[in-house]
Amino acid sequence: MKVPPSLKAGDRVGVVSPARKISAGEMEPALEDLRSWGYEVVLGEAVFASNHQYAGTDAQRLSDLQSMLDDPTIRAILCSRGGYGSLRIIDRLNWTGMEKAPKWIIGFSDITTLTMDAYNRGIASIHGPMGISWNGQTSDVTSREYLRDVLSGNIPAYSWGVEQPDVTRTGIGTGPIIGGNLSMLSQLLGTKTDFSTKGCILFLEDLDEYLYHIDRMIMHLKRGGKFDQLEGLVIGGFTDLHDNENPFGKTYQKIIADALPDGGFPVCFSSPIGHQPPNYPILHGVEATLSVSQSTSELKFNL
Helix, strand or coil, rough: EEECCCCCCEEEEECCCCCCCCCCHHHHHHHHHHCCCCCCEEECCCCCCCCCCCCCCCCHHHHHHHHHHHCEEEEEECCCCCCCCCHHHHCCCCCCCHHHHHCCCECCCHHHHHHHHHHHHCEEEEEECCHHHHCHHHCCCHHHHHHHHHHHHHCEEEEEEECCCCCCCCCCEEEEEEEEHHHHHHHHHHCCCCCCCCEEEEEEEEEEEEHHHHHHHHHHHHHHHCCCCCCCCEEEEEEECCCCCCCCCCCCCHHHHHHHHCCCEECCEEEEHHHHHHHCCCCCCEEEEEEECEEEEEEEECC
């Protein structure tokens, strides 16, 4: 796995919008922080473009992202937000420059498509705060400071308490940590961006889904063999979930736990990953060690 180099003061950080549109006002707090961290911010030409729900047309979003990937002076690429749209341009990206000189791609939610495609090409990325994460309910100073640490090469280790002991599985697992948004991951199965989880620690998060949708996507991953040879499973936030008038009958925790093979790897819930604060940056594709006890879960990146 190629891990992009750390950033230093004066390095250039590109900002792009591969999916849903965003306003300049929504992005400004993030841009101010990046500049205060000592970085030069370079905005994509279409970062504030609008085409219905998208940040410009597919061609505009593709051109912006490709330009940032190809520009050797850009050391990291911060995505403005998720939503939907990366899937529409992923197959037209040229990764040649990134494979020769990798740089950090930063984002989550819909950006899972990009981070997983990077992983399949042997390039680590950051599943973590985006431009929109400086605003509203997803605003979280701790997660943003962790992002600053990661970019500067000060790699953190995380720990959090166990809140669902009935579905938690204790143990220790080591392997590349991969994953992201469950809705996006389920859409990647059977495509050019399908992925192997053998020997990996898998992490999942999602929001604004019906419980039966969660069950359907988890069963899709199960039928695709994605839980069969894991080293660990980390479940982040599953927020703003819905149920039908006729209740589904299970919590999302039980939906996931009941789909897993018996034993073999640690499993933890309520991890600080997802659309709610905190949303700690995960070094996607990097080897990590997950340790789960009856009281505490710990995640350490092995760099």
